[in-house]
Amino acid sequence: MKVYTLFLFFVAAFFVLVFLSSSAIAAESIYICRPCSRSFIPEMNEVISNLGLEDTLQVKATSCLGYCDEPYVLKFRDQIYRNMDKALLEAMLKDAFQIE
Numbered sequence: 001m002k003v004y005t006l007f008l009f010f011v012a013a014f015f016v017l018v019f020l021s022s023s024a025i026a027a028e029s030i031y032i033c034r035p036c037s038r039s040f041i042p043e044m045n046e047v048i049s050n051l052g053l054e055d056t057l058q059v060k061a062t063s064c065l066g067y068c069d070e071p072y073v074l075k076f077r078d079q080i081y082r083n084m085d086k087a088l089l090e091a092m093l094k095d096a097f098q099i100e
Contacts, residue, residue, distance in 0.1 A: 027055065027056060027057065027058045028056060028057050028058070028076075028077075029057070029058050029059075029060045030044070030057055030058070030059055030060070030074060030075070030076045031060050031061070031062040031065070031074065031075040031076070032044065032059060032060070032061055032062065032072070032073070032074055032075075033061075033062065033063075033064060033065040033067075033068075033071070033072075033073040033074070033075075034061040034062060034063065034064075035063070035064050035068065036064075036068045036071045036072075036073065037071045037072040037073050037074070037084075038061060040071075040072040040084065041059060041061070043086050043089075044059050044074075044089060045059060046086070047086055047089050047090050047093065048093070050090075051090065051093055051094065051097070051099055053093065053097060056097070057093070062075065065080055066080075067080065067082045070082035070083050071083075071084075072084040072085070074089070076092070076096070077096065
């Protein structure tokens with residue numbers, strides 16, 4: 001009986017892990033250059049929230065993206081964006097996620 005209970009526990013744990021990992025994979029990441037652009041993170045989160053993308057898009061800080069003279073610098077879908085501001089970020093995300 002103990003072996004059967006232990007087996008059920010491991011099966012349940014496996015399904016929980018599969019569910020959690022698949023939901024974590026579903027979210028895309030947008031990277032912000034930590035050294036020179038981290039002050040833009042609150043504004044990024046505001047735009048993401050206003051567009052309803054909180055569950056779809058995660059903001060992650062990264063090391064230098066190489067454009068320190070043109071902040072704010074972001075990386076999204078393997079493309080670097082420079083001189084970013086709230087309006088440009090909103091337009092980029094609307095286009096990327098087909099939001100009108």
